[in-house]
Amino acid sequence: MVRLTADLIWKSPHFFNAIKERELDLRGNKIAVIENLGATEDQFDTIDLSDNEIVKLENFPFLNRLGTLLINNNRITRINPNLGEFLPKLHTLILTNNRLVNLVEIDPLSSLPKLQMLSLLDNNVTKKPNYRLYVIHKLKGLRLLDFKKVKQKERIEAQNMFATKEAEDEAKKVPVKTFTPGEVQDVPDNTKTEKPPRVVAPTPEQITAIKAAIVNSQTLEEVARLEQALKSGQIPAEFNVPGNDTEMSTVQENDDKMDTDDKNDVDDAPNQEG
Structure with a gap:
Protein backbone atom coordinates (compact mmCIF):
# COMPACT_ATOMS: atom_id res chain seq x y z
CA MET A 1 0.00 0.00 0.00
CA VAL A 2 1.29 3.43 -0.97
CA ARG A 3 0.32 6.60 0.85
CA LEU A 4 -0.88 9.55 -1.17
CA THR A 5 1.64 12.07 0.13
CA ALA A 6 2.38 15.62 -1.00
CA ASP A 7 5.70 14.35 -2.32
CA LEU A 8 3.96 11.73 -4.48
CA ILE A 9 1.53 14.33 -5.79
CA TRP A 10 4.20 16.69 -7.03
CA LYS A 11 6.39 13.92 -8.42
CA SER A 12 3.48 12.50 -10.43
CA PRO A 13 2.91 13.54 -14.07
CA HIS A 14 0.83 16.67 -14.56
CA PHE A 15 0.08 18.12 -17.95
CA PHE A 16 -2.49 19.72 -20.23
CA ASN A 17 -4.73 16.98 -21.57
CA ALA A 18 -6.45 16.69 -24.96
CA ILE A 19 -9.16 19.20 -24.03
CA LYS A 20 -6.62 21.68 -22.70
CA GLU A 21 -7.36 21.05 -19.06
CA ARG A 22 -4.64 20.75 -16.45
CA GLU A 23 -4.55 17.10 -15.31
CA LEU A 24 -2.80 15.27 -12.47
CA ASP A 25 -1.98 11.61 -13.15
CA LEU A 26 -1.98 9.43 -10.02
CA ARG A 27 -2.81 6.16 -11.77
CA GLY A 28 -1.54 2.78 -10.66
CA ASN A 29 0.17 3.71 -7.39
CA LYS A 30 -1.64 1.16 -5.15
CA ILE A 31 -3.13 4.07 -3.20
CA ALA A 32 -5.68 2.85 -0.66
CA VAL A 33 -6.81 6.11 0.97
CA ILE A 34 -7.50 9.54 -0.48
CA GLU A 35 -5.51 12.08 1.53
CA ASN A 36 -3.28 15.14 1.27
CA LEU A 37 -4.92 16.41 -1.92
CA GLY A 38 -4.68 19.87 -0.42
CA ALA A 39 -1.10 19.74 -1.69
CA THR A 40 -2.49 20.24 -5.21
CA GLU A 41 -3.39 23.78 -4.15
CA ASP A 42 -6.50 23.41 -6.32
CA GLN A 43 -4.43 23.75 -9.49
CA PHE A 44 -6.02 20.94 -11.51
CA ASP A 45 -9.15 20.57 -13.62
CA THR A 46 -8.82 16.78 -13.77
CA ILE A 47 -7.41 14.25 -11.29
CA ASP A 48 -6.88 10.66 -12.40
CA LEU A 49 -6.86 8.14 -9.52
CA SER A 50 -7.60 5.09 -11.66
CA ASP A 51 -6.06 1.66 -11.11
CA ASN A 52 -5.50 2.05 -7.37
CA GLU A 53 -6.98 0.32 -4.30
CA ILE A 54 -9.23 3.07 -2.96
CA VAL A 55 -12.20 1.83 -0.91
CA LYS A 56 -13.96 5.07 0.07
CA LEU A 57 -14.64 8.17 -2.00
CA GLU A 58 -14.05 10.67 0.76
CA ASN A 59 -11.53 12.91 2.51
CA PHE A 60 -11.32 15.56 -0.20
CA PRO A 61 -10.28 19.09 0.68
CA PHE A 62 -12.23 21.96 -0.85
CA LEU A 63 -11.30 21.86 -4.56
CA ASN A 64 -13.26 24.58 -6.33
CA ARG A 65 -11.51 24.03 -9.67
CA LEU A 66 -11.79 20.25 -10.01
CA GLY A 67 -14.28 19.32 -12.75
CA THR A 68 -13.35 15.73 -13.68
CA LEU A 69 -12.48 12.85 -11.36
CA LEU A 70 -11.37 9.56 -12.91
CA ILE A 71 -11.40 6.79 -10.35
CA ASN A 72 -12.18 3.61 -12.29
CA ASN A 73 -10.65 0.22 -11.42
CA ASN A 74 -10.62 0.72 -7.66
CA ARG A 75 -12.50 -0.93 -4.77
CA ILE A 76 -14.97 1.79 -3.87
CA THR A 77 -17.89 0.65 -1.73
CA ARG A 78 -18.77 3.92 0.01
CA ILE A 79 -19.20 7.58 -1.00
CA ASN A 80 -19.14 10.54 1.39
CA PRO A 81 -22.70 11.93 1.56
CA ASN A 82 -21.25 15.48 1.75
CA LEU A 83 -18.99 15.06 -1.28
CA GLY A 84 -20.59 18.00 -3.05
CA GLU A 85 -19.49 20.42 -0.32
CA PHE A 86 -15.86 19.78 -1.23
CA LEU A 87 -16.21 19.34 -5.02
CA PRO A 88 -18.81 21.97 -5.95
CA LYS A 89 -17.89 22.10 -9.66
CA LEU A 90 -17.37 18.40 -10.35
CA HIS A 91 -19.23 17.65 -13.59
CA THR A 92 -17.68 14.31 -14.64
CA LEU A 93 -17.22 11.27 -12.39
CA ILE A 94 -15.97 7.96 -13.79
CA LEU A 95 -16.50 5.10 -11.32
CA THR A 96 -16.28 2.23 -13.78
CA ASN A 97 -15.30 -1.14 -12.29
CA ASN A 98 -15.70 -0.55 -8.57
CA ARG A 99 -17.70 -2.35 -5.88
CA LEU A 100 -20.90 -0.37 -5.48
CA VAL A 101 -23.70 -2.88 -4.95
CA ASN A 102 -26.92 -1.23 -3.74
CA LEU A 103 -28.89 1.76 -4.97
CA VAL A 104 -28.64 3.45 -1.58
CA GLU A 105 -24.89 3.77 -2.17
CA ILE A 106 -25.63 6.07 -5.11
CA ASP A 107 -27.57 8.63 -3.06
CA PRO A 108 -24.50 10.63 -1.89
CA LEU A 109 -23.81 11.60 -5.51
CA SER A 110 -26.90 13.78 -5.41
CA SER A 111 -24.85 16.20 -3.29
CA LEU A 112 -22.79 17.08 -6.41
CA PRO A 113 -24.67 20.10 -7.79
CA LYS A 114 -22.92 20.21 -11.18
CA LEU A 115 -22.68 16.48 -12.00
CA GLN A 116 -23.56 15.87 -15.65
CA MET A 117 -21.63 12.75 -16.65
CA LEU A 118 -21.43 9.57 -14.58
CA SER A 119 -20.21 6.06 -15.30
CA LEU A 120 -21.02 3.16 -12.99
CA LEU A 121 -20.34 0.43 -15.52
CA ASP A 122 -19.01 -2.84 -14.10
CA ASN A 123 -20.45 -2.19 -10.64
CA ASN A 124 -22.98 -4.71 -9.34
CA VAL A 125 -25.43 -1.89 -8.66
CA THR A 126 -26.10 -1.71 -12.41
CA LYS A 127 -27.80 -5.11 -12.15
CA LYS A 128 -30.49 -3.82 -9.79
CA PRO A 129 -34.04 -3.50 -11.13
CA ASN A 130 -34.73 -0.02 -12.52
CA TYR A 131 -31.13 1.02 -11.82
CA ARG A 132 -30.91 3.51 -14.65
CA LEU A 133 -34.23 5.18 -13.88
CA TYR A 134 -33.35 5.40 -10.20
CA VAL A 135 -30.04 7.15 -10.92
CA ILE A 136 -31.74 9.55 -13.34
CA HIS A 137 -34.32 10.29 -10.66
CA LYS A 138 -31.69 11.03 -8.01
CA LEU A 139 -29.31 13.05 -10.21
CA LYS A 140 -31.54 15.59 -11.90
CA GLY A 141 -28.79 17.33 -13.88
CA LEU A 142 -27.31 14.16 -15.38
CA ARG A 143 -26.84 14.24 -19.16
CA LEU A 144 -24.80 11.08 -19.73
CA LEU A 145 -25.14 7.90 -17.68
CA ASP A 146 -22.80 5.03 -18.50
CA PHE A 147 -21.87 6.89 -21.71
CA LYS A 148 -25.48 6.92 -22.91
CA LYS A 149 -27.44 10.10 -23.27
CA VAL A 150 -30.24 10.60 -20.76
CA LYS A 151 -33.42 11.07 -22.78
CA GLN A 152 -36.37 13.21 -21.83
CA LYS A 153 -38.73 10.22 -21.86
CA GLU A 154 -36.43 8.52 -19.33
CA ARG A 155 -36.66 11.56 -17.07
CA ILE A 156 -40.46 11.44 -17.25
CA GLU A 157 -40.54 7.70 -16.62
CA ALA A 158 -38.16 8.06 -13.67
CA GLN A 159 -40.25 10.87 -12.22
CA ASN A 160 -43.42 8.79 -12.47
CA MET A 161 -41.83 5.63 -11.11
CA PHE A 162 -40.36 7.34 -8.05
CA ALA A 163 -43.05 9.92 -7.47
CA THR A 164 -43.39 8.93 -3.82
CA LYS A 165 -40.84 8.38 -1.09
CA GLU A 166 -42.31 4.93 -0.54
CA ALA A 167 -41.47 3.91 -4.11
CA GLU A 168 -37.93 5.20 -3.69
CA ASP A 169 -37.47 3.38 -0.38
CA GLU A 170 -38.80 0.18 -1.90
CA ALA A 171 -36.24 0.35 -4.70
CA LYS A 172 -33.42 0.85 -2.20
CA LYS A 173 -34.35 -2.08 -0.01
CA VAL A 174 -31.50 -4.50 0.54
CA PRO A 175 -32.49 -8.18 0.78
CA VAL A 176 -32.34 -9.21 4.43
CA LYS A 177 -31.34 -12.80 3.84
CA THR A 178 -27.68 -13.24 3.05
CA PHE A 179 -25.59 -16.34 2.67
CA THR A 180 -23.48 -17.41 5.61
CA PRO A 181 -20.99 -20.27 5.43
CA GLY A 182 -22.51 -23.54 6.57
CA GLU A 183 -26.09 -22.35 6.10
CA VAL A 184 -28.40 -24.63 4.17
CA GLN A 185 -29.84 -22.64 1.30
CA ASP A 186 -33.53 -22.71 0.44
CA VAL A 187 -33.64 -24.72 -2.74
CA PRO A 188 -36.63 -26.46 -4.23
CA ASP A 189 -36.86 -30.00 -2.92
CA ASN A 190 -37.77 -31.98 -5.99
CA THR A 191 -36.82 -35.28 -4.44
CA LYS A 192 -40.21 -35.59 -2.76
CA THR A 193 -42.17 -35.27 -5.96
CA GLU A 194 -39.77 -36.60 -8.52
CA LYS A 195 -38.28 -39.66 -6.85
CA PRO A 196 -37.40 -42.33 -9.39
CA PRO A 197 -39.34 -45.54 -8.94
CA ARG A 198 -37.71 -47.94 -6.52
CA VAL A 199 -36.23 -50.89 -8.36
CA VAL A 200 -37.25 -54.24 -6.90
CA ALA A 201 -35.22 -57.19 -8.05
CA PRO A 202 -37.36 -59.64 -10.06
CA THR A 203 -37.92 -63.04 -8.56
Whole structure:
Protein backbone atom coordinates (compact mmCIF):
# COMPACT_ATOMS: atom_id res chain seq x y z
CA MET A 1 0.00 0.00 0.00
CA VAL A 2 1.29 3.43 -0.97
CA ARG A 3 0.32 6.60 0.85
CA LEU A 4 -0.88 9.55 -1.17
CA THR A 5 1.64 12.07 0.13
CA ALA A 6 2.38 15.62 -1.00
CA ASP A 7 5.70 14.35 -2.32
CA LEU A 8 3.96 11.73 -4.48
CA ILE A 9 1.53 14.33 -5.79
CA TRP A 10 4.20 16.69 -7.03
CA LYS A 11 6.39 13.92 -8.42
CA SER A 12 3.48 12.50 -10.43
CA PRO A 13 2.91 13.54 -14.07
CA HIS A 14 0.83 16.67 -14.56
CA PHE A 15 0.08 18.12 -17.95
CA PHE A 16 -2.49 19.72 -20.23
CA ASN A 17 -4.73 16.98 -21.57
CA ALA A 18 -6.45 16.69 -24.96
CA ILE A 19 -9.16 19.20 -24.03
CA LYS A 20 -6.62 21.68 -22.70
CA GLU A 21 -7.36 21.05 -19.06
CA ARG A 22 -4.64 20.75 -16.45
CA GLU A 23 -4.55 17.10 -15.31
CA LEU A 24 -2.80 15.27 -12.47
CA ASP A 25 -1.98 11.61 -13.15
CA LEU A 26 -1.98 9.43 -10.02
CA ARG A 27 -2.81 6.16 -11.77
CA GLY A 28 -1.54 2.78 -10.66
CA ASN A 29 0.17 3.71 -7.39
CA LYS A 30 -1.64 1.16 -5.15
CA ILE A 31 -3.13 4.07 -3.20
CA ALA A 32 -5.68 2.85 -0.66
CA VAL A 33 -6.81 6.11 0.97
CA ILE A 34 -7.50 9.54 -0.48
CA GLU A 35 -5.51 12.08 1.53
CA ASN A 36 -3.28 15.14 1.27
CA LEU A 37 -4.92 16.41 -1.92
CA GLY A 38 -4.68 19.87 -0.42
CA ALA A 39 -1.10 19.74 -1.69
CA THR A 40 -2.49 20.24 -5.21
CA GLU A 41 -3.39 23.78 -4.15
CA ASP A 42 -6.50 23.41 -6.32
CA GLN A 43 -4.43 23.75 -9.49
CA PHE A 44 -6.02 20.94 -11.51
CA ASP A 45 -9.15 20.57 -13.62
CA THR A 46 -8.82 16.78 -13.77
CA ILE A 47 -7.41 14.25 -11.29
CA ASP A 48 -6.88 10.66 -12.40
CA LEU A 49 -6.86 8.14 -9.52
CA SER A 50 -7.60 5.09 -11.66
CA ASP A 51 -6.06 1.66 -11.11
CA ASN A 52 -5.50 2.05 -7.37
CA GLU A 53 -6.98 0.32 -4.30
CA ILE A 54 -9.23 3.07 -2.96
CA VAL A 55 -12.20 1.83 -0.91
CA LYS A 56 -13.96 5.07 0.07
CA LEU A 57 -14.64 8.17 -2.00
CA GLU A 58 -14.05 10.67 0.76
CA ASN A 59 -11.53 12.91 2.51
CA PHE A 60 -11.32 15.56 -0.20
CA PRO A 61 -10.28 19.09 0.68
CA PHE A 62 -12.23 21.96 -0.85
CA LEU A 63 -11.30 21.86 -4.56
CA ASN A 64 -13.26 24.58 -6.33
CA ARG A 65 -11.51 24.03 -9.67
CA LEU A 66 -11.79 20.25 -10.01
CA GLY A 67 -14.28 19.32 -12.75
CA THR A 68 -13.35 15.73 -13.68
CA LEU A 69 -12.48 12.85 -11.36
CA LEU A 70 -11.37 9.56 -12.91
CA ILE A 71 -11.40 6.79 -10.35
CA ASN A 72 -12.18 3.61 -12.29
CA ASN A 73 -10.65 0.22 -11.42
CA ASN A 74 -10.62 0.72 -7.66
CA ARG A 75 -12.50 -0.93 -4.77
CA ILE A 76 -14.97 1.79 -3.87
CA THR A 77 -17.89 0.65 -1.73
CA ARG A 78 -18.77 3.92 0.01
CA ILE A 79 -19.20 7.58 -1.00
CA ASN A 80 -19.14 10.54 1.39
CA PRO A 81 -22.70 11.93 1.56
CA ASN A 82 -21.25 15.48 1.75
CA LEU A 83 -18.99 15.06 -1.28
CA GLY A 84 -20.59 18.00 -3.05
CA GLU A 85 -19.49 20.42 -0.32
CA PHE A 86 -15.86 19.78 -1.23
CA LEU A 87 -16.21 19.34 -5.02
CA PRO A 88 -18.81 21.97 -5.95
CA LYS A 89 -17.89 22.10 -9.66
CA LEU A 90 -17.37 18.40 -10.35
CA HIS A 91 -19.23 17.65 -13.59
CA THR A 92 -17.68 14.31 -14.64
CA LEU A 93 -17.22 11.27 -12.39
CA ILE A 94 -15.97 7.96 -13.79
CA LEU A 95 -16.50 5.10 -11.32
CA THR A 96 -16.28 2.23 -13.78
CA ASN A 97 -15.30 -1.14 -12.29
CA ASN A 98 -15.70 -0.55 -8.57
CA ARG A 99 -17.70 -2.35 -5.88
CA LEU A 100 -20.90 -0.37 -5.48
CA VAL A 101 -23.70 -2.88 -4.95
CA ASN A 102 -26.92 -1.23 -3.74
CA LEU A 103 -28.89 1.76 -4.97
CA VAL A 104 -28.64 3.45 -1.58
CA GLU A 105 -24.89 3.77 -2.17
CA ILE A 106 -25.63 6.07 -5.11
CA ASP A 107 -27.57 8.63 -3.06
CA PRO A 108 -24.50 10.63 -1.89
CA LEU A 109 -23.81 11.60 -5.51
CA SER A 110 -26.90 13.78 -5.41
CA SER A 111 -24.85 16.20 -3.29
CA LEU A 112 -22.79 17.08 -6.41
CA PRO A 113 -24.67 20.10 -7.79
CA LYS A 114 -22.92 20.21 -11.18
CA LEU A 115 -22.68 16.48 -12.00
CA GLN A 116 -23.56 15.87 -15.65
CA MET A 117 -21.63 12.75 -16.65
CA LEU A 118 -21.43 9.57 -14.58
CA SER A 119 -20.21 6.06 -15.30
CA LEU A 120 -21.02 3.16 -12.99
CA LEU A 121 -20.34 0.43 -15.52
CA ASP A 122 -19.01 -2.84 -14.10
CA ASN A 123 -20.45 -2.19 -10.64
CA ASN A 124 -22.98 -4.71 -9.34
CA VAL A 125 -25.43 -1.89 -8.66
CA THR A 126 -26.10 -1.71 -12.41
CA LYS A 127 -27.80 -5.11 -12.15
CA LYS A 128 -30.49 -3.82 -9.79
CA PRO A 129 -34.04 -3.50 -11.13
CA ASN A 130 -34.73 -0.02 -12.52
CA TYR A 131 -31.13 1.02 -11.82
CA ARG A 132 -30.91 3.51 -14.65
CA LEU A 133 -34.23 5.18 -13.88
CA TYR A 134 -33.35 5.40 -10.20
CA VAL A 135 -30.04 7.15 -10.92
CA ILE A 136 -31.74 9.55 -13.34
CA HIS A 137 -34.32 10.29 -10.66
CA LYS A 138 -31.69 11.03 -8.01
CA LEU A 139 -29.31 13.05 -10.21
CA LYS A 140 -31.54 15.59 -11.90
CA GLY A 141 -28.79 17.33 -13.88
CA LEU A 142 -27.31 14.16 -15.38
CA ARG A 143 -26.84 14.24 -19.16
CA LEU A 144 -24.80 11.08 -19.73
CA LEU A 145 -25.14 7.90 -17.68
CA ASP A 146 -22.80 5.03 -18.50
CA PHE A 147 -21.87 6.89 -21.71
CA LYS A 148 -25.48 6.92 -22.91
CA LYS A 149 -27.44 10.10 -23.27
CA VAL A 150 -30.24 10.60 -20.76
CA LYS A 151 -33.42 11.07 -22.78
CA GLN A 152 -36.37 13.21 -21.83
CA LYS A 153 -38.73 10.22 -21.86
CA GLU A 154 -36.43 8.52 -19.33
CA ARG A 155 -36.66 11.56 -17.07
CA ILE A 156 -40.46 11.44 -17.25
CA GLU A 157 -40.54 7.70 -16.62
CA ALA A 158 -38.16 8.06 -13.67
CA GLN A 159 -40.25 10.87 -12.22
CA ASN A 160 -43.42 8.79 -12.47
CA MET A 161 -41.83 5.63 -11.11
CA PHE A 162 -40.36 7.34 -8.05
CA ALA A 163 -43.05 9.92 -7.47
CA THR A 164 -43.39 8.93 -3.82
CA LYS A 165 -40.84 8.38 -1.09
CA GLU A 166 -42.31 4.93 -0.54
CA ALA A 167 -41.47 3.91 -4.11
CA GLU A 168 -37.93 5.20 -3.69
CA ASP A 169 -37.47 3.38 -0.38
CA GLU A 170 -38.80 0.18 -1.90
CA ALA A 171 -36.24 0.35 -4.70
CA LYS A 172 -33.42 0.85 -2.20
CA LYS A 173 -34.35 -2.08 -0.01
CA VAL A 174 -31.50 -4.50 0.54
CA PRO A 175 -32.49 -8.18 0.78
CA VAL A 176 -32.34 -9.21 4.43
CA LYS A 177 -31.34 -12.80 3.84
CA THR A 178 -27.68 -13.24 3.05
CA PHE A 179 -25.59 -16.34 2.67
CA THR A 180 -23.48 -17.41 5.61
CA PRO A 181 -20.99 -20.27 5.43
CA GLY A 182 -22.51 -23.54 6.57
CA GLU A 183 -26.09 -22.35 6.10
CA VAL A 184 -28.40 -24.63 4.17
CA GLN A 185 -29.84 -22.64 1.30
CA ASP A 186 -33.53 -22.71 0.44
CA VAL A 187 -33.64 -24.72 -2.74
CA PRO A 188 -36.63 -26.46 -4.23
CA ASP A 189 -36.86 -30.00 -2.92
CA ASN A 190 -37.77 -31.98 -5.99
CA THR A 191 -36.82 -35.28 -4.44
CA LYS A 192 -40.21 -35.59 -2.76
CA THR A 193 -42.17 -35.27 -5.96
CA GLU A 194 -39.77 -36.60 -8.52
CA LYS A 195 -38.28 -39.66 -6.85
CA PRO A 196 -37.40 -42.33 -9.39
CA PRO A 197 -39.34 -45.54 -8.94
CA ARG A 198 -37.71 -47.94 -6.52
CA VAL A 199 -36.23 -50.89 -8.36
CA VAL A 200 -37.25 -54.24 -6.90
CA ALA A 201 -35.22 -57.19 -8.05
CA PRO A 202 -37.36 -59.64 -10.06
CA THR A 203 -37.92 -63.04 -8.56
CA PRO A 204 -36.75 -66.18 -10.40
CA GLU A 205 -40.38 -66.92 -11.22
CA GLN A 206 -40.82 -63.48 -12.79
CA ILE A 207 -37.62 -63.84 -14.81
CA THR A 208 -38.82 -67.21 -16.12
CA ALA A 209 -42.22 -65.73 -16.97
CA ILE A 210 -40.65 -62.80 -18.83
CA LYS A 211 -38.35 -65.10 -20.82
CA ALA A 212 -41.33 -67.24 -21.75
CA ALA A 213 -43.22 -64.13 -22.81
CA ILE A 214 -40.28 -63.12 -25.05
CA VAL A 215 -40.39 -66.50 -26.79
CA ASN A 216 -44.13 -66.18 -27.35
CA SER A 217 -44.07 -62.47 -28.37
CA GLN A 218 -45.72 -61.65 -31.67
CA THR A 219 -43.89 -58.37 -32.41
CA LEU A 220 -40.33 -57.07 -32.28
CA GLU A 221 -41.50 -54.14 -30.18
CA GLU A 222 -42.82 -56.50 -27.52
CA VAL A 223 -39.56 -58.48 -27.54
CA ALA A 224 -37.53 -55.24 -27.14
CA ARG A 225 -39.75 -54.05 -24.30
CA LEU A 226 -39.40 -57.27 -22.37
CA GLU A 227 -35.66 -57.55 -22.95
CA GLN A 228 -35.24 -53.99 -21.68
CA ALA A 229 -37.27 -54.91 -18.61
CA LEU A 230 -34.88 -57.76 -17.88
CA LYS A 231 -31.84 -55.52 -18.28
CA SER A 232 -33.18 -52.68 -16.12
CA GLY A 233 -34.85 -54.81 -13.48
CA GLN A 234 -38.12 -52.91 -13.94
CA ILE A 235 -40.90 -55.47 -13.83
CA PRO A 236 -43.70 -54.90 -16.37
CA ALA A 237 -47.05 -54.44 -14.69
CA GLU A 238 -48.45 -57.70 -16.04
CA PHE A 239 -45.76 -59.67 -14.18
CA ASN A 240 -46.16 -57.92 -10.83
CA VAL A 241 -47.43 -60.02 -7.99
CA PRO A 242 -49.72 -58.24 -5.52
CA GLY A 243 -47.68 -57.05 -2.56
CA ASN A 244 -44.46 -57.26 -4.61
CA ASP A 245 -43.29 -53.91 -3.27
CA THR A 246 -42.73 -55.57 0.07
CA GLU A 247 -41.34 -58.74 -1.43
CA MET A 248 -37.71 -57.94 -0.71
CA SER A 249 -38.44 -57.16 2.92
CA THR A 250 -40.49 -60.36 3.18
CA VAL A 251 -37.64 -62.37 1.71
CA GLN A 252 -35.26 -60.74 4.18
CA GLU A 253 -37.60 -61.52 7.05
CA ASN A 254 -37.83 -65.14 5.90
CA ASP A 255 -34.06 -65.34 5.66
CA ASP A 256 -33.75 -63.96 9.19
CA LYS A 257 -36.34 -66.45 10.40
CA MET A 258 -34.45 -69.31 8.78
CA ASP A 259 -31.26 -68.16 10.45
CA THR A 260 -33.06 -68.08 13.79
CA ASP A 261 -34.59 -71.49 13.22
CA ASP A 262 -31.20 -72.93 12.30
CA LYS A 263 -29.71 -71.45 15.46
CA ASN A 264 -32.54 -72.89 17.56
CA ASP A 265 -31.98 -76.28 15.98
CA VAL A 266 -28.32 -76.12 16.97
CA ASP A 267 -29.17 -74.97 20.49
CA ASP A 268 -31.79 -77.75 20.88
CA ALA A 269 -29.50 -80.51 19.53
CA PRO A 270 -28.05 -81.59 22.93
CA ASN A 271 -31.55 -81.81 24.39
CA GLN A 272 -32.63 -84.07 21.55
CA GLU A 273 -29.64 -86.37 22.16
CA GLY A 274 -30.58 -86.55 25.82
